[in-house]
Amino acid sequence: xxxxxxxxxxxxxxxxxxxxxxxxxxxxxxxxxxxxxxxxxxxxxxxxxxxxxxxxxxxxxxxxxxxxxxxxxxxxxxxxxxxxxxxxxxxxxxxxxxxxxxxxxxxxxxxxxxxxxxxxxxxxxxxxxxxxxxxxxxxxxxxxxxxxxxxxxxxxxxxxxxxxxxxxxxxxxxxxxxxxxxxxxxxxxxxxxxxxxxxxxxxxxxxxxxxxxxxxxxxxxxxxxxxxxxxxxxxxxxxxxxxxxxxxxxxxxxxxxxxxxxxxxx
Amino acid sequence: xxxxxxxxxxxxxxxxxxxxxxxxxxxxxxxxxxxxxxxxxxxxxxxxxxxxxxxxxxxxxxxxxxxxxxxxxxxxxxxxxxxxxxxxxxxxxxxxxxxxxxxxxxxxxxxxxxxxxxxxxxxxxxxxxxxxxxxxxxxxxxxxxxxxxxxxxxxxxxxxxxxxxxxxxxxxxxxxxxxxxxxxxxxxxxxxxxxxxxxxxxxxxxxxxxxxxxxxxxxxxxxxxxxxxxxxxxxxxxxxxxxxxxxxxxxxxxxxxxxxxxxxxxxxxxxxxxxxxxxxxxxxxxxxxxxxxxxxxxxxxxxxxxxxxxxxxxxxxxxxxxxxxxxxxxxxxxxxxxxxxxxxxxxxxxxxxxxxx
Ligand SMILES: Nc1ncnc2c1ncn2[C@@H]1O[C@H](COP(=O)(O)OP(=O)(O)OP(=O)(O)O)[C@@H](O)[C@H]1O
Ligand SMILES: [Mg+2]
Numbered sequence: 001x002x003x004x005x006x007x008x009x010x011x012x013x014x015x016x017x018x019x020x021x022x023x024x025x026x027x028x029x030x031x032x033x034x035x036x037x038x039x040x041x042x043x044x045x046x047x048x049x050x051x052x053x054x055x056x057x058x059x060x061x062x063x064x065x066x067x068x069x070x071x072x073x074x075x076x077x078x079x080x081x082x083x084x085x086x087x088x089x090x091x092x093x094x095x096x097x098x099x100x101x102x103x104x105x106x107x108x109x110x111x112x113x114x115x116x117x118x119x120x121x122x123x124x125x126x127x128x129x130x131x132x133x134x135x136x137x138x139x140x141x142x143x144x145x146x147x148x149x150x151x152x153x154x155x156x157x158x159x160x161x162x163x164x165x166x167x168x169x170x171x172x173x174x175x176x177x178x179x180x181x182x183x184x185x186x187x188x189x190x191x192x193x194x195x196x197x198x199x200x201x202x203x204x205x206x207x208x209x210x211x212x213x214x215x216x217x218x219x220x221x222x223x224x225x226x227x228x229x230x231x232x233x234x235x236x237x238x239x240x241x242x243x244x245x246x247x248x249x250x251x252x253x254x255x256x257x258x259x260x261x262x263x264x265x266x
Numbered sequence: 267x268x269x270x271x272x273x274x275x276x277x278x279x280x281x282x283x284x285x286x287x288x289x290x291x292x293x294x295x296x297x298x299x300x301x302x303x304x305x306x307x308x309x310x311x312x313x314x315x316x317x318x319x320x321x322x323x324x325x326x327x328x329x330x331x332x333x334x335x336x337x338x339x340x341x342x343x344x345x346x347x348x349x350x351x352x353x354x355x356x357x358x359x360x361x362x363x364x365x366x367x368x369x370x371x372x373x374x375x376x377x378x379x380x381x382x383x384x385x386x387x388x389x390x391x392x393x394x395x396x397x398x399x400x401x402x403x404x405x406x407x408x409x410x411x412x413x414x415x416x417x418x419x420x421x422x423x424x425x426x427x428x429x430x431x432x433x434x435x436x437x438x439x440x441x442x443x444x445x446x447x448x449x450x451x452x453x454x455x456x457x458x459x460x461x462x463x464x465x466x467x468x469x470x471x472x473x474x475x476x477x478x479x480x481x482x483x484x485x486x487x488x489x490x491x492x493x494x495x496x497x498x499x500x501x502x503x504x505x506x507x508x509x510x511x512x513x514x515x516x517x518x519x520x521x522x523x524x525x526x527x528x529x530x531x532x533x534x535x536x537x538x539x540x541x542x543x544x545x546x547x548x549x550x551x552x553x554x555x556x557x558x559x560x561x562x563x564x565x566x567x568x569x570x571x572x573x574x575x576x577x578x579x580x581x582x583x584x585x586x587x588x589x590x591x592x593x594x595x596x597x598x599x600x601x602x603x604x605x606x607x608x609x610x611x612x613x614x615x616x617x618x619x620x621x622x623x
Contacts, residue, residue, distance in 0.1 A: 162318055163351040163409075167416060168339050168368035177364075181355040 023240055030233035037230055048234035058235060061219035065199050068130070068215060072137035073145075073195040079138070080145040081187060085179070087146075088153035106143045113140065114207035121208055128210030136208055137198045144197055145190030152186030192250050196243060269294040269452060270315075270420060275324035277310050284310040286476040288324070292420075295450045297443070298481075299463035302473035303499070308456040311473075312422050315454065317341050328419060339368075344413030344451075348425040350405045352397040358384070358408050359393040365416040383415040386445060403434045410442070414449065421446070421453040427462065439465055460500050464488065472496050494544045494620045503546045504587050507619070510541040517611065520545060522584050527561050528611035535618035542619040549577070549588040551613040554598050560606020562587075566599045580607060 025039050032038050033045035052058060080102075086092075087099050105113060117136045118127065126132035156179070164178045165171075180187075202217040209218050216239070224232050268291035275288040285307040292298050300308045313319040315326060317338030326333040333341060344365075353361050362383050366376045384390050387407035397405055406426060413421060426442075427435045443466050446453050457463050463470045464484035471481045472495075480492045491497035498505055508522040510532045520529050522545055529545065536543045557563060564582035576597055578589040587607060591598060599605050 157349060157351065159347045159349055159351040160353060162316075162338075163345065163347060163412075164353070164364065165318075165339050166316055166341070166343055166345045167365035167412070169364075170339065173368070178353055181353075184355075 026233050026236045027240065029230055030237040032230050032233075035229060037228055037233065048230045049238075051231050052234055052238065055231070057214075058216070058219055058231075061214050061216045064130070064213055065216040068133055068137060069195040069199040071130075071134045072141060072198045073191050075134060075138040076142040076145050076194050077187060077191050080142050080149055080190065081180075081183075084146055084149035084153050084183075088150050089156075089158070102146050103143045105140050110203040114204040117204060118207040127208060128213055130213055133205070133208060133213055133215075136204065137201065140201065140204055141194035141197045144193045145187075148190035148193065149183060149186045152183040156182055188250065188253075192246070196246075200239075268292065269296075269329060271325075271327045272311075272315070273325045273327075275311065275314060275326065276322045277307070277314060277319060278322045283476050285314070288476075288478050290471055290478065290481065292452060292454065294452055297446055297453045297455070297466060297468045299455045299457055299467040299470045300473060301457055301460060301463040301470050301499070303458055306473045307476040308458070308473060309424055312345075312424055312454065312456050315420070316343055316345055316422055342416070342419045343422060344416060344418030344420070345422045346406075346409045346413050346424070346426045348428055350397070350402075350409045350429075352405055352408055352412070354397055356396075357393065358389060358395050358397070358400075361397070361408055362412045362415050365412065369416065379415055383411040386414065387411045387441075402429055403438065406430065406438060410445070414445070414451070418451065421451045423453065423455045425457055426455070428457070428459070435462070442466065464500070470500075472499060474499075491546070491615065491617065494546070494617045497544075497546045497615060497617060502549050502588055502590070504549060504552070504584075506545040506547075506584055508543050508545040508616075510536050510543055510616070518616075520614075520616065525562055525583055527614070529614040529616050530612060532616045533618050536616065539619050544617040544619055546615040546617060547587075547609055547613065549590040552587065552589045552607050552609050554589070554591070555606035555608045557604040557606055560608045562607050564605060564607060566601055566603050566605055569597065569599070569601050580605065582607065 028041055029037050029039050030048055031044050031046075032041035033043045033047055034041075083098070083102055087095060087102075108116075121127040121129075121132040121136070124132075126135070160182070161174050161178055164174045169177065200217050201215075202221055205215055205218055206221070209215060214222075216235075220232055220235060270292040272288055272290045275285060276283070277285040288307075288311060290298070300311060302308055310319060314321050315333075317333070317336065321334060328341075353364065356364070359380055362380045363376055366379060371379070380393075381390065384393055387410055389404065389407050389411065392400065392404065397408065400408070406429075409426070423442075427438050430438060439462060446466075455463070455466060464487075467484060469481055469483050470487050472479045472487065474493075474495050480487055480496050482490075487496060488500050491500065494505065497503050506522045508520045511519040511521050511526060513531070514528075517528055517530050518532050519526055520532075520543065532541075532543050554560075562582045562584055564580040564587065566578055567581045567586065568579040570577040571593075573593065575593050576591045578591070578599065580587045580589055589607065
């Protein structure tokens with residue numbers, strides 16, 4: 001703390017409090033024994049966590065969100081990695097246009113995007129289907145992955161790939177054994193960011209779900225428009241814990257990642 | 267038939283001509299250095315041999331086979347880059363094994379050859395380390411082992427030692443030369459460090475603005491440079507602009523300003539230029555005489571002690587001349603003292619006139 005002055009410390013502390021306060025409130029509310037939202041809770045009870053189990057439509061919605069997140073993040077990664085390699089290291093006509101195109105979901109208002117997706121999916125009879133949702137989410141989250149992968153591609157030393165090539169590696173082998181492992185931090189980070197973005201996406205998704213493909217955020221949104229019981233708080237708490245756990249897991253896996261990839265050549 | 271033959275090799279990047287009409291033959295087992303200032307096209311030449319740049323014109327043949335049409339990965343060439351270019355996510359052993367894996371060498375044989383290569387560069391103990399946990403010199407050795415383990419036809423080194431500190435560089439130079447001779451691998455080294463080129467190579471190829479100026483063994487290039495550029499680039503020299511006064515049997519008389527002295531015969535180009543020549547006298551060829559007894563007279567303006575030798579700056583009518591003397595006992599001349607300078611006329615070099623670069 002000697003290098004950072006007291007103001008810097010105060011700023012950091014306020015920032016942390018500001019960021020975590022809503023989460024703490026939600027988690028506090030979820031522990032209430034009462035039937036309404038109160039904070040601080042008047043007692044401690046797991047009543048509203050048990051209530052989750054009695055609402056299978058929330059659990060179904062959570063499974064759909066999970067599958068959707070995994071499918072769309074993976075699809076977007078498969079698109080974004082080659083795109084980042086092309087955009088990040090080649091000069092070709094239309095390069096800027098391509099980048100702007102991939103990044104456009106960030107600039108178009110989400111509500112406009114939702115309506116556009118709705119029209120688009122209806123055209124192909126995919127409205128409300130899981131496939132349709134996956135496609136739309138993949139488009140929506142691609143910019144997040146592209147940015148991270150692009151950052152790691154730009155920092156890549158090309159002579160390392162040349163070295164692999166001169167040792168006899170084909171283009172695909174160079175990609176699989178050298179390029180991909182080196183940009184892996186960006187790819188993994190981008191996948192996680194994309195997954196989380198998909199997992200809690202509401203504005204676009206509301207337009208394109210049907211009752212059989214309702215995602216968790218949409219289900220929660222529908223719930224709070226009707227009642228204000230602490231069930232939303234307990235579900236949110238579970239989601240928060242799940243996200244934190246995911247981050248922790250990725251951290252561990254990512255630490256092991258080098259070893260895993262490096263160990264392959266033995 | 268020569269082993270590696272570059273003929274009329276030319277590379278243009280749009281308007282820029284990086285390499286022009288480059289001819290060089292390299293014999294099997296030879297160590298050749300490409301030497302020249304920054305931007306003269308050394309790396310571009312190396313990249314064309316390696317297959318990473320396509321020549322605009324000219325040919326590259328290896329034992330008579332055309333190399334230009336062969337993909338980089340099939341050329342069987344080992345490269346060591348200035349930045350080492352190790353695979354950061356692989357251990358030292360995995361780095362070295364990579365080229366053998368690509369060649370589908372059986373695991374047992376692979377292991378044996380990796381160990382052998384690591385022993386060659388004294389890194390057996392670090393086989394399990396990752397490159398990020400190693401020093402610059404150690405990484406350089408890994409890069410060398412990785413290039414050598416595939417038993418390349420040609421070893422290409424692009425300024426491999428320039429990131430090392432002076433002492434380590436000297437050590438690595440000796441080691442590199444030793445390994446190269448033991449393995450007998452044909453080697454081309456790119457460097458802008460003339461001492462490195464002279465210390466390591468059988469022949470140096472001096473480049474200037476994309477062109478090859480002179481190819482010769484280091485002693486020959488140093489003692490008998492063909493041009494002003496080579497003479498100034500290889501080591502220190504006293505460069506003077508002079509005029510040929512008259513030819514004599516076995517030499518000539520030249521004038522630099524008011525001073526005249528004897529020199530070997532002038533280059534053919536001198537006649538066309540009205541007798542204008544560049545006079546080059548190496549500092550270590552200049553000797554001190556008592557004041558009044560030299561070819562020129564001067565005053566020792568400065569004296570720098572460099573361990574095994576002294577470097578003097580002597581003010582003379584010719585300009586400031588550098589003189590290098592061995593440190594064999596006390597200094598011969600004090601700063602500020604008057605002194606005569608002399609040299610053996612046979613050690614003077616007359617070169618075609620060029621305006622100072
Ligand atoms: N890809 C390229 N596009 C355009 N010009 C290039 C390219 N590569 C090299 N050049 C130019 O060609 C010339 C020779 O470059 P090269 O890299 O071969 O020099 P070098 O002798 O290796 O120099 P250094 O000692 O600084 O590494 C330079 O003028 C450089 O700017
Ligand atoms: Mg270079």
